[in-house]
Amino acid sequence: MPADVERSYWAGIDKSILILHSAEDEFVPASLDKEALVKRWMSHCAPGIASKSSGTIPGANHRVEGQEAEAWFIKAVVDFLRSLETPYSKI
Numbered sequence: 001m002p003a004d005v006e007r008s009y010w011a012g013i014d015k016s017i018l019i020l021h022s023a024e025d026e027f028v029p030a031s032l033d034k035e036a037l038v039k040r041w042m043s044h045c046a047p048g049i050a051s052k053s054s055g056t057i058p059g060a061n062h063r064v065e066g067q068e069a070e071a072w073f074i075k076a077v078v079d080f081l082r083s084l085e086t087p088y089s090k091i
Contacts, residue, residue, distance in 0.1 A: 010044030018051045018080040020073070022060035053079040 019041050021034045028034065035056045042050035053076045060069035 006041075007044045010041055011046065013045055013049055015049070016051060016080075016084055017045065017049060017054075018076065019054040020076060021056050022062055022064060022069075023056045023058050024060060025062045027062050051080045051083060053077075053083070 019038050021038050022028075023034055025034070038054055038056055042054055055076065057064060057069050057073050057076070059066055060073065064070055064073050
């Protein structure tokens with residue numbers, strides 16, 4: 001994907017987003033630096049849009065199998081969802 005197309009895609013997102021990639025995704029070449037990819041995608045988002053919980057799921061395959069990978073994924077999702085809470089969401 002050309003850099004300008006990639007940048008415009010991510011820059012167009014206007015709601016909070018959690019960006020995750022599986023570290024051991026069998027459908028992605030092992031030579032691809034997945035952590036750098038996630039950071040690049042995050043950098044294309046407007047400030048405050050990409051969640052600080054975004055990242056690469058350690059040891060995860062495409063389906064996020066394995067207890068440690070699942071636990072990391074669940075924590076990231078819960079942290080992201082909690083970050084969306086407003087003062088009124090607890091009423």
